[in-house]
Amino acid sequence: MKRSIFSGALALSVMLLAAGCSSNSSPSNSTNSSFKGTAMTGAGATFPAPVYTQWFKSFLSVESGAKINYQAIGSGGGIQQFTSKTVDFGASDAPLKDAEAASLSRPAFMFPTVLGGDVVAYNLPGVTAHLKLDGPTVANIFLGKITKWNDPAITSQNPGVSLPATAIQVVHRADESGTTFVFTSWLSQESSDWMSKVGAGKGVQWPVGTGGNGNSGVAAGIKQTQGAVGYVEYQYAVSSGLGFADIKGKSSSDYVSPSVDSISKAAGSLQLPITSSTNILDSTAAGAYPIASTTYLLIYKDLTPLGKDKAQTIYDFVYWALTKGQQEVSGLNYAPLPSTVAQQDLQQLTQLTYNGQGIQPSPSVK
Amino acid sequence: MSQTVLDDISRSRAPVRKRSRFGDVLFRRSSLGVAAGLIALLGLMVWVLAQNGDHVLAHFGIHFFTGRSWNPVTETYGALPFIFGTLVTSAIAIVLAVPVSVALALLINEVRLGWLRNPLTVLVDLLAAIPSVVYGLWGLFIMVPWFDHTVEPFLAETVGRIPLLGALFRGNPNGGDLLSAGVILAVMILPIVTAITREIIAIVPNELREAALALGATRYEMIRMSVLPYARGGIVGATMLGLGRALGETIAVAMVVGNGLGLGASLLRPGYTIPAVIANEFREASSIGFHRSALLALALTLMAIALVLAAMSRLLVGRTAKLLAGGGTAEGAAAPSAPAVSG
Numbered sequence: 001m002k003r004s005i006f007s008g009a010l011a012l013s014v015m016l017l018a019a020g021c022s023s024n025s026s027p028s029n030s031t032n033s034s035f036k037g038t039a040m041t042g043a044g045a046t047f048p049a050p051v052y053t054q055w056f057k058s059f060l061s062v063e064s065g066a067k068i069n070y071q072a073i074g075s076g077g078g079i080q081q082f083t084s085k086t087v088d089f090g091a092s093d094a095p096l097k098d099a100e101a102a103s104l105s106r107p108a109f110m111f112p113t114v115l116g117g118d119v120v121a122y123n124l125p126g127v128t129a130h131l132k133l134d135g136p137t138v139a140n141i142f143l144g145k146i147t148k149w150n151d152p153a154i155t156s157q158n159p160g161v162s163l164p165a166t167a168i169q170v171v172h173r174a175d176e177s178g179t180t181f182v183f184t185s186w187l188s189q190e191s192s193d194w195m196s197k198v199g200a201g202k203g204v205q206w207p208v209g210t211g212g213n214g215n216s217g218v219a220a221g222i223k224q225t226q227g228a229v230g231y232v233e234y235q236y237a238v239s240s241g242l243g244f245a246d247i248k249g250k251s252s253s254d255y256v257s258p259s260v261d262s263i264s265k266a267a268g269s270l271q272l273p274i275t276s277s278t279n280i281l282d283s284t285a286a287g288a289y290p291i292a293s294t295t296y297l298l299i300y301k302d303l304t305p306l307g308k309d310k311a312q313t314i315y316d317f318v319y320w321a322l323t324k325g326q327q328e329v330s331g332l333n334y335a336p337l338p339s340t341v342a343q344q345d346l347q348q349l350t351q352l353t354y355n356g357q358g359i360q361p362s363p364s365v366k
Numbered sequence: 367m368s369q370t371v372l373d374d375i376s377r378s379r380a381p382v383r384k385r386s387r388f389g390d391v392l393f394r395r396s397s398l399g400v401a402a403g404l405i406a407l408l409g410l411m412v413w414v415l416a417q418n419g420d421h422v423l424a425h426f427g428i429h430f431f432t433g434r435s436w437n438p439v440t441e442t443y444g445a446l447p448f449i450f451g452t453l454v455t456s457a458i459a460i461v462l463a464v465p466v467s468v469a470l471a472l473l474i475n476e477v478r479l480g481w482l483r484n485p486l487t488v489l490v491d492l493l494a495a496i497p498s499v500v501y502g503l504w505g506l507f508i509m510v511p512w513f514d515h516t517v518e519p520f521l522a523e524t525v526g527r528i529p530l531l532g533a534l535f536r537g538n539p540n541g542g543d544l545l546s547a548g549v550i551l552a553v554m555i556l557p558i559v560t561a562i563t564r565e566i567i568a569i570v571p572n573e574l575r576e577a578a579l580a581l582g583a584t585r586y587e588m589i590r591m592s593v594l595p596y597a598r599g600g601i602v603g604a605t606m607l608g609l610g611r612a613l614g615e616t617i618a619v620a621m622v623v624g625n626g627l628g629l630g631a632s633l634l635r636p637g638y639t640i641p642a643v644i645a646n647e648f649r650e651a652s653s654i655g656f657h658r659s660a661l662l663a664l665a666l667t668l669m670a671i672a673l674v675l676a677a678m679s680r681l682l683v684g685r686t687a688k689l690l691a692g693g694g695t696a697e698g699a700a701a702p703s704a705p706a707v708s709g
Contacts, residue, residue: 076650099654169540174625174642176438176650199439202650210541210636211625213646217506224511225540 035362037063038309043071044078044091048295051114051334055325062364066313082298090298093178095274110274110296115335117234117263117292118183119244123222132157132255134248135190144208171221171230174211176203182293183231186281234258235333249282249290258289263335266292272344303354311354320365419663422656443660447627451637456612458548463556464605471563494557502621505550513546533631542624544637550618555608566600599683606679616641640668
């Protein structure tokens, strides 16, 4: 609350300042020379859409002409529209597959922008502590092998917590999603049984449970059923008040509670350039949450076909998003990039070209 | 009326008749054009679906329809759970909705309701104007929890104990399931079935009613002997329109059916329908591999199911008409019968 009052006051003072400038007939120091940006269109992932929307809004105060229209149609659609060049940039939760990268007419870069995580959420009235679960246990729950909450596999990890004999009701995503891709990829790393029986994908054949539509459908399913367990995105679980588990992955030394901080840590070892097999699951970094994921902007290396203004705007926007924009991320319960990754990102940004030459950030975004 | 009078009339209106003949031709041509366009549109849709879906049909053959596994990871696609779910939820909807609809239509037409009649008619019609996503939300947040905690445990405790029939109501009643989806569909098709049945009962000639009453029939006997036989063909047609809507309903079903590949006798387990799986998976289905093709083949399958059911309903209506022939009943009321897959 305090924070919003503060930002409101800030916005007010900015507005007053701007009004002061415009009423002054002589143009202020840089309005003529500074770059105002231009309108652009992007499409893709739904997972980072709240962050992107916030960014586009804030970026307007940096470059007033940069009205960016982002269509959150899903990663698959984003890749498709990016490939057919109907949008200026694409966005995807999963890195381009080799076949998808090969079907691009020109080389493109993937820029990690923000981080998120999947949490294992549950509905167990009376259980107030965070449950502790390791990878194989989570896999066996979703495989239908562990059917009661007081199964020894669960109780042995949660000494001191009295777990009821309630049946476990699995709730999963019915629609295809990056969230499911992250979760099933992680389970495949944790359990060879999961890998051979189910595997990883945006949609898989679930051995047990009911399917809900979107994070909200899964959350509704969990809230309505005692003993339910499911997976949702971290920021969704926080905003909807679900209880979620501390997770121990195969590389973790201890159970880690999902948080902005622990998700951020998971990206510490991320190396650019991004390849089709890049992921930040089961990070070895201390205190890193195991089921973390990143999301990417897709931008062609050579921006000449977009025209000079768009090329500059997209460059400025990504530059700004990777530096100042990162400060806005945690307020939305997403995790910012660790500085090591942001640095590599900026390094990759310098490889973008317009008319065969590198692009420099406008003074306003620095 | 004698011939000369008719001649007089036609002479006096000669210029008008000439113009109306041109109008007739125009009308016939344009309606022919529209009809041909409609058939062409349907053909085009089938062609596009077949064009995109034949890839997967050629690869899996008959196993596409008999396979129980739908796995985008291993690229195995079997449609049986979806076909099963679609037919079962629609059947529940019809079984629940048609008796209620017929009863409502009879109530509105045959019972003197006074001031209640118009509000009742309007209310039933209003049900048709509610968007299906609203039905879905209501189902997800209100009906499914109520079913889980009250209705389904009760059914499992009572009907579930009866041999044979009980098999329908066993198992774990948590979360969305086939029964919830069927009930939602029943509510959704109620208005259309009621509206058509109401109109059909309204056109049953009063002479038939009067004849029955004159023979000493009670009101109930009059309805059973005069009204229902005459309206039977029309009621079947109305049912088919409702069935078409139930088969094609997408979003409300996707929200409450549970979206699991269940295949068994119990209605208390998660199921999946063809429209629901298309809606859930199409957005992210990759065009590399079989996934998108398989979803389009499913759409083609749904059209085939609707077509078969439409043909069956035609046969059914035709047979009833023949059975009742002699009395000359049923003929006039057999109009609507092709299920249109809406959604």
